[in-house]
Amino acid sequence: MHFDLTQEQLMIKKMIKEFADEVVAPGADERDKTKQFPKEIFAQLAELDILGLPFPEEYGGGGADTISFALVVEELSRACGSTGITYSAHISLGGAPLALFGTEQQKLTYLSRICSGESLGAFGLTEPSAGSDAGGTRTTAVREGDDWRINGSKCFITNASYAKFLALTAVTDKEQGSRGITAFIVPTDAPGFTVIDNYEKLGLHSSNTTELVLEDVVVPDENVLGKMGEGFKQFLITLDGGRIGIGAMAVGIAQAAYDRALAYARQRIAFGQSISKFQAIQFKLADIAMQIELARTMVLKAAWLKDQGRKFTKEAAMAKLYASEIAMAATHQAIQIHGGYGYMREYQVERFFRDARLLEIGEGTSEILRSVIAREVGCS
Ligand SMILES: Cc1cc2nc3c(=O)[nH]c(=O)nc-3n(C[C@H](O)[C@H](O)[C@H](O)COP(=O)(O)OP(=O)(O)OC[C@H]3O[C@@H](n4cnc5c(N)ncnc54)[C@H](O)[C@@H]3O)c2cc1C
Missing domain, CATH: 2.40.110.10 (Butyryl-CoA Dehydrogenase, subunit A, domain 2)
Known part of the structure; x- marks a missing residue:
């Protein structure tokens, strides 16, 4: 057992991280304010051949694995939750049912247009x-x-x-x-x-x-x-895969909240010292760091199981449930660490908090996921 990404996964992660930082993050606040769809970003993702990432090359896809898909969703969501959900839904809800259940002709006609970005997936x-x-x-x-x-x-x-x-x-x-x-x-x-x-x-x-x-x-x-x-039945199978996407989104948003909170805690002075020196603040950051580590590991494990062709219903449900709940906790505490500034738009953490809330609802509410897990562990 090892936890290293492959060379290909590392390459995709590096490329998408740079893209997220340089192209996606700068306009995220403005798009949130104006409700403008990130159309340009998706045109660029199409040029980077990311829009068909996990689908077979014969339909114009990238032939990559689910782990790579999760890495892309996490990085995009870290920069902008709206971009993250658009991409996650495009692949895991739009493209996946066609790839899983489509005839050869349907894949040639429809999946190829998802991969090229001619159509977004829904x-x-x-x-x-x-x-x-x-x-x-x-x-x-x-x-x-x-x-x-x-x-x-x-x-x-x-x-x-x-x-x-x-x-x-x-x-x-x-x-x-x-x-x-x-x-x-x-x-x-x-x-x-x-x-x-x-x-x-x-x-x-x-x-x-x-x-x-x-x-x-x-x-x-x-x-x-x-x-x-x-x-x-097909859509339930599709949702199992979609939950890996929502879990990855949650990890990305939690990471963004943590990054901002840590940076702020280091530079904010109160009572003559940086607030990161107060144990109360340190423990919040330590908890968030630990929760992100665990959530990311759970998401990648579910993705890995899927890539191995193994059963992953329970793990995807657990990963989505846990990651979405810690994303709420992380964004909540990130606002707390920012004090009054956290309540203001300028500091971004309130956007992360609002964006994270959907993750406990979409693609299986937390209540439904607990029922899925209960069923999978043999309660009924
Ligand atoms: C921004 C956004 C994007 C979305 N995108 C899509 C999309 O692309 N495609 C799509 O098809 N859907 C999409 N959805 C819909 C989403 O998946 C549903 O909102 C979600 O599944 C919950 O369904 P509901 O809203 O009808 O709530 P309900 O099912 O009415 O649930 C209401 C409450 O009752 C609880 N509840 C219901 N049944 C049970 C039960 N058996 N046991 C315990 N508690 C229960 C729920 O957990 C919840 O707390 C999206 C939703 C949002 C908000």
Whole structure:
């Protein structure tokens, strides 16, 4: 057993760290304020061949592993949470279901456009009355000859305004419950398809979060993704991988908060000395450092298991749950260490705090993840 990254992983980490520091970080505060989507950054990531990183080279991907994907998400999120979630969703929610369940033709047609960056990746599972309980999907797809007619709506969908198509779930056989849900690849410019970008969010302001409305959207049978009736199962498998991305995001945001807090504690003088000399502050920083170390190790272990083709449901759930909770703790304490300045936008830690909050909710709430872990350890 060893904990070293490979040469290739180290190279990717170095490249993306420089990119994050030089290109992503400088505009992050401004984008947060103006809610401007990081479009230019994604154009540059496409040039760097990062947008298809873990997908096979035959579809234009980078052929890299999940560990490399996690390293990229962590570094981007350290600089800007919105950029981090956009990238994580693009790969692990947008591209992954196509790579995992698509036919050869679907991969050539759709996955290749994800890899090139021609389309951002998105994934439509959540509905107004079906979030954690995704089996309660109400969107329907009715067969009409060789086509399917889809009606319904989805909410909180990341990246859809910048996606040319996305995979979404619809009920094809109501009698079968969650076994009657099928996934479809739907072009976002199809007649009857509306993408609404209108949410007022707590954080991740420059990420794109949308509502989807489907009114008599017609897609051909060849757009069924995977097997009929397996959409629910496919999306649960997809979410296992997505949780590695959210875990990596949490580690990146926690690291950013820690870096700022440590630097501030060293230079802030109170009672004649730097506040980093007070044990109360030292213990906060020691705890955050330890939690980040553990969260990063858990995320990379889950990624490693996935790369080995081994089961990783439990580890991905644990990594996402732990990392998202310590990201909240780290950003909370980073504000505390900054005192009143931490409450001000200028010092950035309040952005990290707002951005981190989503991580306990998206891709499995903390409550749902505890249920997943309980099931995996044999409670039920
Ligand atoms: C910014 C953002 C981006 C998102 N991006 C996407 C995306 O790209 N694609 C997508 O499909 N979805 C996306 N989501 C949706 C997200 O995955 C859901 O919000 C999440 O799964 C929770 O569902 P819900 O909001 O319906 O809450 P609910 O499921 O209604 O949960 C409400 C509360 O009840 C608890 N609860 C529910 N069921 C149980 C249970 N069985 N046991 C214990 N507690 C329970 C929950 O933990 C939570 O605390 C996004 C959400 C946000 C906010």
